[in-house]
Amino acid sequence: MASLTALFTGLQGLNVHSRRLDVIGNNIANVNTTAFKSSRMMFENAFSRDIKIGSAPDDTTGGTNPLQIGLGVQIAGVQRDFRTGALEATGDPRDLAIDGRGFFIVQRGDQTLYTRAGSFRQDLNDNLVTATGETLMGYGVDDNFNINSGTLRPVNLPLGKIRLAEATHNATLAGNLNTDGDEPSRGSLVNLMATASAGFIALPGSSPSPGAGNRVVAGTLLTDLRDLSIAASNEALFEAGQTLSLSGAQKGLSSVPARSLDITATTTVQDLMDFLNVALGLHSTGVNPDGGSPGVTLDPQTGVISIVGNTGTINDLDLEAADFRLLDASGTLVRLPFVPDKQASADGESVRTTIVVYDSLGSPVSLDVSMALEAKTSSGTTWRYYLEANDSIGDALALGTGLIQFDTLGRLLTEDPVVVSLDRPGTGADNPLIFNLAFTGSMGRTTALADQPSQIVGVYRDGLPAGTLESFSVADDGEILGAFDNGAVRTLGRVVIATVANAEGMVDAGGNAWMIGPNSGPPVTLTPGEVGSGTLVSGALELSNVDLGQEFINLITTSTGYSASSRVIRTTDELMQQLLVLGR
Numbered sequence: 001m002a003s004l005t006a007l008f009t010g011l012q013g014l015n016v017h018s019r020r021l022d023v024i025g026n027n028i029a030n031v032n033t034t035a036f037k038s039s040r041m042m043f044e045n046a047f048s049r050d051i052k053i054g055s056a057p058d059d060t061t062g063g064t065n066p067l068q069i070g071l072g073v074q075i076a077g078v079q080r081d082f083r084t085g086a087l088e089a090t091g092d093p094r095d096l097a098i099d100g101r102g103f104f105i106v107q108r109g110d111q112t113l114y115t116r117a118g119s120f121r122q123d124l125n126d127n128l129v130t131a132t133g134e135t136l137m138g139y140g141v142d143d144n145f146n147i148n149s150g151t152l153r154p155v156n157l158p159l160g161k162i163r164l165a166e167a168t169h170n171a172t173l174a175g176n177l178n179t180d181g182d183e184p185s186r187g188s189l190v191n192l193m194a195t196a197s198a199g200f201i202a203l204p205g206s207s208p209s210p211g212a213g214n215r216v217v218a219g220t221l222l223t224d225l226r227d228l229s230i231a232a233s234n235e236a237l238f239e240a241g242q243t244l245s246l247s248g249a250q251k252g253l254s255s256v257p258a259r260s261l262d263i264t265a266t267t268t269v270q271d272l273m274d275f276l277n278v279a280l281g282l283h284s285t286g287v288n289p290d291g292g293s294p295g296v297t298l299d300p301q302t303g304v305i306s307i308v309g310n311t312g313t314i315n316d317l318d319l320e321a322a323d324f325r326l327l328d329a330s331g332t333l334v335r336l337p338f339v340p341d342k343q344a345s346a347d348g349e350s351v352r353t354t355i356v357v358y359d360s361l362g363s364p365v366s367l368d369v370s371m372a373l374e375a376k377t378s379s380g381t382t383w384r385y386y387l388e389a390n391d392s393i394g395d396a397l398a399l400g401t402g403l404i405q406f407d408t409l410g411r412l413l414t415e416d417p418v419v420v421s422l423d424r425p426g427t428g429a430d431n432p433l434i435f436n437l438a439f440t441g442s443m444g445r446t447t448a449l450a451d452q453p454s455q456i457v458g459v460y461r462d463g464l465p466a467g468t469l470e471s472f473s474v475a476d477d478g479e480i481l482g483a484f485d486n487g488a489v490r491t492l493g494r495v496v497i498a499t500v501a502n503a504e505g506m507v508d509a510g511g512n513a514w515m516i517g518p519n520s521g522p523p524v525t526l527t528p529g530e531v532g533s534g535t536l537v538s539g540a541l542e543l544s545n546v547d548l549g550q551e552f553i554n555l556i557t558t559s560t561g562y563s564a565s566s567r568v569i570r571t572t573d574e575l576m577q578q579l580l581v582l583g584r
Contacts, residue, residue, distance in 0.1 A: 003572065005049075005069070005071060006568055006569075006571075006572040007569055007572050007573075008071075008072065009070070009071060009072040009073075009568065010565045010566065010567075010568035010569035010572065011072075011565075011569065012046065012072035012073050012074065012565075013072065013073055013561060013562070013564070013565025013568065014562060014565045014566060014569075016041075016043055016073050016074060016075055017558050017561045017562040017565060018562065019041060019075060020041040020043075020554070020558045020561075021555075021558050021559075021562070023039050023040065023041045023078060024551055024554050024555050024558060026039070027039060027546045027551050028546065028548070028551050028555075030544055030546060031544050031546045031548060032543075032544060033117075033512065033544050034117040034118075034119050034512065034541055034542065034543070034544070035085060035097075035115070035116035035117040035118070035512060035541070035542040035543070035544070036085075036512070036544035036545070036546065037080050037081055037082050037085075037116070037544075037545060038080075038081045038544070038545055038546045038547070038551075039078050039079065039080050039081065040078070040079050040081065040554075041075060041077075041078050041079075042075070042076040042077050042078070042079060043073050043074070043075065043076055044073070044074060044075075044076035045070055045072070045073055045074075046070065046071045046072045046073060046074045047071060048068035048069060048070045048071060049068065049069045049070075049071060050066065050067070050068050051067040051068065051069065052064070052066060052067035053066050054066040054067070079504065080503075080504050081545060082503045082504060083545055084098070084099060084100060084534070084542065084545070085542045085543040085544055085545035086542075086543045086545075087099065087537055087540045087541070087542055087543070088540060088541050088542075088543055089539060089540050090539055090540060090541055091539050092539055093471075093472060093473050093474060093538050093539050094120050094121055094122070094128060094157075095118055095119055095120070095538070095539055095540060095541050096118035096120060096474060096495065096536055096537070096538060096540075096541075097118050097536070097537045097540040097541055097542040098116060098118070098497060098528070098534045098535075098536060098537075098542065099534050099535050099536075099537050100533065100534020100535060101499055101503070101532065101533055101534050102497035102498060102499050102526070102528070102533045102534045103115060103116060103497060103498050103499070103500075103514065103523075104116070104117075104118060104136060104495070104497060104498075105136070105137040105138075105152065105496060105497070105498050105523075105525070106130055106134035106135060106136055106137060106513065107134060107135045107137055107154070108133075108134045108513070111515075112137075113134060113509055113513040113514065113515060114498055114506070114513065114514045114515075114516075114523070115130065115134070115512050115513045115514065116512070116542055117130065117131075117512040117541075117542070118541060118542065119131055119541055120136055122157060122159075123135075125154075125156070126156050126157055126158040126159070126161065127154040127155065127156050128154075128155045128156075128157065130511075130512070130513075131512075132511045132512075132513075134511075134513065135154045135155075136154065136155045136495065137152040137153065137154060137155065137496070138152065138153070138154075138155040138478070138480075138493050138494050138495045138496050139151070139152070139153070139493055139494040139496060140153045140156075140493050141491055141492060141493055145490040145491045145492070146491070147479070147491060147493065147494050149494075152496070152525070155480070155493055155495060156492075156493070157469075157472055157480070157482075157492065158469060159469055159470065159471070159472070160468055160469065160470065161468075161469070162468070162469045162482075163466055163467065163468050163469075163484075164362075164464065164466070164467050164468075164469070164484050164486070164488055164490065165358065165360065165361050165362025165464055165465060165466040165467070165486075166358065166360075166362070166462070166463050166464040166488070167358055167359055167360040167429075167430060167433060167435070167463050168357035168358050168359075168433070168435045168461055168462055168463030169435050169436065169462055169463065170417075170435060170436050170438070170460070170461070170462050171355055171357060171435060171436070171437050171438070171458060171460060171461040171462075172437075172438045172439070172440070172441040172443055172444065172458070172459050172460040172461075173353065173355070173369060173437065173438070173439050173446060173456050173457070173458055173459065174439070174440070174441075174443065174444030174445055174446055174456065174457065174459045175351075175353075175444075175446055175447075175454075175455045175456030175457055176410075176446070176447045176448070176449055176451045176454065176455060176456075177349075177351065177371055177373070177381075177383055177406075177446065177447070177448045177449075177454045177456070178349055178449075178450065178451050178452060178453055178454040179373075179376065179381050179406075179410065179448050179449060179450050180450045180451075180452070181348070181349020181350075181373050181454065182347060182348055182349055182373070183289075183348060183349075183373055183375065183376060184288070184289055184311030184312060184346070184347055184348025184349075184372065184373065184374070185289050185290060185311075185347055185348070186288055186289060186290035186292065186311065186344055186345075186346065186347060187288045187290075187292060187294055187308055187309040187310050187311045187315065187344075187346045188307070188308070188309035188315070188316050188317040188342070188344060188345055188346045189292065189306065189307070189308055189309075189342070189343040189344040190306075190307045190309075190317055190319050190340050190341065190342045190343065191304050191305065191306050191307075191340070191341040191342075191343060192304070192305040192306075192307065192324075192338045192339070192340055192341075193304060193338070193339040193340075193341055194225075194226075194228040194229075194237070194303065194338075194339065195228050195229065195339055196339055196341075198228060198303070199215060199216075199299065199302040199303030199304035199305075200215065200216050200225050200226075200228075200237075200269075200303035200304075200305070201215040201216060201225070201226050201228065201303050202215065202216045202217075202220050202224050202225060202226065203224050203225070203226050203234055203236060204234065206220055206221065206224035207221075207224070208220070210300060211300075213300075213301055214300035214301055215300065215301065215302065215303035216269060216298070216300060216303045217269070217298070217300050218268065218269050218270040218273070218298055218300075219268055219269070219270060220268060220269045221265070221266070221267065221268055221269075222237070222238040222263055222267045222268065222269065222271075222272060223236055223238050223239060223240055223263070223265060223267075224236070225237040225238060225269075229335075237337055238263050238267075238326065238337070239263070240263060240264050240265040240267075241263070241264075241328070241329050242263045242326055242327060242328055242329070242334060243260050243261065243262055243263065243326075243327045243328075243329075243331075244260065244261040244263060244272070244275075244324065244325075244326055244327075244337070245258065245259075245260045245324070245325045245326075245327055246258065246259050246260065246261075246275075246276075246279050246280075246323060246324060247259075247323060247325070248320070248322065248323045249280065249317070249318065249319050249320075249323045250317070250318035250319075251280065251281065251309075251314075251315060251316070251317055251318075252312075252313060252314035252315060252316055252350075252352060252370070253314070253352070254352065254368065254390065256279065256280060256281070256397070257279075257390050257397060259275070259278075259279035259397075261275040269298060269305075272305075273296040273297070273298060273305065274296075276296045276305075276307060277295055277296045278396055278397065278398070279397065280296075280307065280309070280317065280397070281386075281388045281396075281397030281398040282294045282295055282296070282307075282308075282309060282310065282398060283310050283386055283398045283400075283401040284401075285310055285311075285384065285401055288308070288310075288311055289311070290344075292308040293308060294308050294309060294310045295307075295308060296308075307319070309346050310346065310372070310386065310401075311346055311347070311348045311350075311372055311374075311384075312346060312347075312348045312349070312350030312370065312372025312373070312384075312386075313345075313346055313347060313348060313349075313350050314350035314351060314352045314370045314372060314386075315346050315350065315370065315372065315386065316345050316346040317342075317346070318342075319340040319342070320340060321336045321338060321339055321340060322336060323340075324336060324337060324338045324340075348372055348373050349372070349373040349454060350370060350371060350372035350373065350454070351370070351371050351453070351454035351455060351456055352368060352369065352370040352371075353368075353369055353456050353457055353458065354366050354367065354368050354369075354390075355367050355369065355458035355461060356458075356461070357422070357433070357435060357461060357463055358463035358464060358465055359422075359424050359427065359429035359430065359433045360429045360430040360433070361427065361428060361429040361466065362464060362465040362466035362467070362486070363427065363429065363465075363466075364465060365389065365422055365424075365433065366389070366390050367387065367388070367389055367390075367399075367420065367422070367437075368386075368387070368388040368389075368390050369385060369386070369387060369388075369437070369456070370385065370386040370388070371383050371384070371385055371386075371454065371456060372384050372386065374403060378408075379407070379408065380405060380406045380407040380408050380413070380448070381405075381406045381448050382403055382404070382405055382406075383403070383404055383406070383448065384401060384402070384403055384404075385401060385402055385403075385404060385418065385439075386398070386401050387399040387400045387401065387418070387420055387437070389422050389423075396423065399420060399421065399422070400418070400420070402418060404439060404446075406447070406448035410447045410448045410449040411447065412439055412440050412445060412446055412447070412448075414439070415438075415439075415440055417436035417437055417438040417439075418436070418437045418438075419434065419435075419436060419437075420434065420435055420436070420437050421433070421434050422434075435463075441459075441460060442460075443459040443460040444459040444460075464484075464486050464487070464488050465486050466486065467484035467485045467486025467487070467488055468484060468485050469482050469483070469484055469492075470483060470484065470485045471483045472492060473538055474495060474536055474538040475536070475538075476528060476529060476535040476536050476537070476538075477494075477527055477528050477529045477535070477536070478494045478495040478496055478497070478527060478528040478529075478536050479491055479494050480492040480493045480494060480495065494527065495528070495536060496525050496526065496527060496528070497525075497526055497528050497533055497534065497536075498523040498524060498525050498526070499523070499524050499526060499532055499533050500516065500520045500521045500522070500523055500524070501520070501521030502519055502520050502521055503520065504520075505517045505518070505519030505520035505521070506520045507520075
């Protein structure tokens, strides 16, 4: 008679093939889904009805096999294929793909999820997020752009918003100093006179009194100096509230930075001399070969203020009457108070160069470095360096001086760098700016050979002007490198990946995301490229790993299986109809 078992077996066939069709349809529907992982349904036979369990052979008969009739088919499981899909280049550095094992770690609210889809974009806060809004997590950096491993935070890329500047810490000069040049014999000598033929004189009754035989002393107030341009008059040359401006003076081939001295009721001739010494950048180097000492001095008996400069043609002072201007409180010119009288010019082989360094805010600061021949001996040559900050915020022009030695082959013997300190008050930057200035290094060295002419240049300088983040890239180990428009490249963070012992045990959370499942194992956070993890590919996306050809074949076999199961039901029905006919 017809079997009801066959009806239910056919029904089971219809059900499982329907479910397989669901899986195939889902695969085909996601053929263009980024990083989609295809699935396959596995069947297994249902339990069987045992009619005879079989028997073992004995001495007189052979053994018999079990007699079992199967009761249909059922779903054994749905397996996910986690093989890496093909990678498609997009050219956008925000698109990331994992070549190998692992998942991106993303945050959806308070829930941590995992994804292979790397189509990230920036949100309002410059965080990289997925197409559905999950935030990509990774490692950040500290203030020195060192990666802080261990703590996950949103990957943030503030293009056009973050600015970077770095102070100079090291600079190097290189070139050649001409040993055939002339040794120095003197520095500049310029006398400041009240007139073309006379020095300054104090007004009668000035305090302190110059004393017998003196016209003026260092303690004389500037407001007690007589204006000798007005004959037979006791008019004062200076008044409180005025300003003495020094502008346009020349030192070698360079202009001396403008400086000013505010004149008060207590400003003395000594204050004036100190001002000139600082403003002209006179370096204290001892006695010049002609016996003069660099600095500003006063002859009390003649009232002449003498300015002695340093040796080397590059330190030659050129002062004109128009360089010294006396201004009233409104800035209007009152008079030209001094008559410079140049008595001698500085000589000696020398050279000057200018290098630009940066403070902590990225502001450029110019530094003049001069080299002047000091002496030639049988053991080599000695040169003196002069450091001057021609646009430093501080009042001092002269920053320092010292000697460096060369042997008879022109090789530098003094290799220790010079520590330079530049004043930066009132700028908001670190004050002072301190850096090392070397005369030799990997980028070049200074020599002292017979050559024409002497020449030195800055060949290296670290530090950076202020720059804005304009682009970034992601390395295969996940390190995010940001490029600033000032040429700097700095680490901005790191994209990390997570692996689990059994990726197929993860639970699909929708939206190309996965959750940790009971059979997946706990996640392990790794740097891309570490053992057991894949590497990152920037500017690419992982495609779906659905094989359309295989899916179409599965579609055919599933359709055939479904049709065959329905035929079993139809045949069983026909047999049952025949059975019913017999009973009529």
